[in-house]
Amino acid sequence: MITSEPKVLLVEDTEFATIKVEEVSCEYMYSNPNGRHNLSCPDKTWRDVKTYRNLSYNSWRINNMTPEERESDSADKILVKDWISDRFEGSVILRVMAKSKH
Secondary structure (H helix, E strand, O other): OOOEEEEEEEEEOOEEEEEEEEEEEEEOOOOEOOOEEEEEOOOEEEEOOOOOOOOOHHHHHOOOOOHHHHHOOOOHHOOOOOOOHHEEEEEEEEEEEEEEEO
């Protein structure tokens, strides 16, 4: 989501077009893949090619827990990232506007 007005970095005017480069602010999160799943997007599923089941990270993690981990309620402590609390905001050059004069 773009959260602020763009800052114009460059305007180049030629006889054929006007080019404008703008810096805008955006929200982002670092990707932190663990092999099959990206913990920044825990709802995305992975399809097991052997069984054709779609597995979320939580399902996959619970299936791969040891009996000791299951007994100690580790399933309630599976760590994933939340977009609302773990996102960052920064400036990026995201827009290049070209307007033809013809």
